Amino acid sequence: MSVLKKEKGVYEVRWREGGRHKSAKVHGSDELAKKVERKKLSLRDENRHLDVRKEVNYSMSDLIDRYWLHYGSKKASADREKSIVEGIRAELGRMFVREVDGVDVQRWYENLTGKRGLAENTAVRHFNVMHHLMKKASTIWSKETGLERNPADMVEVRRPDDSRERFLSKEELERLKVALDEKMFRKGTKDLNQTNLRMRLIVLIAVSTGMRSSEVHRLRWSDVLYREELIAVRAKLKKGKERYVPMTSELAEEIRRCPAVIGEDRIFPPTRGDKSGRQRLEGSFEDVLTRARIRNFWFHDLRHTFASWYMMNGGDLYELAKLLGHSNIKMTERYAKLGRAHITKTGTTAKVLWSMMESKPVEQGAVQVGKFA
Structure with missing residues (x-):
């Protein structure tokens, strides 16, 4: 607690309450400012006494449990988000929610790319979950948590350039295909590894259709329209839209050969165990990239x-x-420079790659997607 003289007849009273720094301007004399200071201290102690049970009991760990029950577990990205909230719990779980400030969240964020060595894109995804968590704590649950403002709003986040355009060359595609086929078999045997078999199919679908990882993981057997050679993408988009993407006969055959899980209508159902299906996929995919x-x-x-x-x-x-x-053509315009004019620059590479891909028309005006399987 302190009283600072700002200018003639103006004082600033500063104090800390509920883990936050607060201040108030006082116009008048030094004596009046000190009187306000005593009043603020008295009110703070009174509020602390009244809310002691709330302050002690509502920890970050409690908040995470509540958030997961009402929000996290219902998201399409629940597998991935579970590991994120558990990471938050490990670092901040013992703190009271009302005590968490911008400095704490900034330190947690810096540790993501520091101690934990996460890529900046991954760190941003973790931060987005933290921001949503603390937003709920400071709005609809503010009475229970005692949090008035979202401390994540004060964090400086390094957002990577979204215009990154890394794509595979013909040679890289060929090496990826070989590595996927090798990974499909158990080491030293001719037996298929079911986990790697599914991972291989997920990669083939993604590169042949442009579907997002979350969309591929949510695919159901009924979404594969063999007769029309289409895949229905019924993922949870912002406005509940669905779309259709072309499927080559080779990709359709790959999907047909994928073993179904009894009692599951999803092609790639969630796995049980310490690691989620997404985590297992990421680990296997990284190994394939290395190969x-x-x-x-x-x-x-x-x-x-x-x-x-x-x-x-x-x-x-x-x-x-x-x-x-x-939803917006501006998102697609990043690929405009790779249009017809770019073919002359890529030369034989583009022609050779697409000669490997069998194309079939889907609808009028649609360009065929290729065979990779």
């Missing part, structure tokens, strides 16, 4: 690979926007 000698590549870049080769094959930007499920 294929492919660097600086993420799973989402398979989507960029599809979009980039689509445009280099003379695709239409507006049709691509529909295939990718972009």
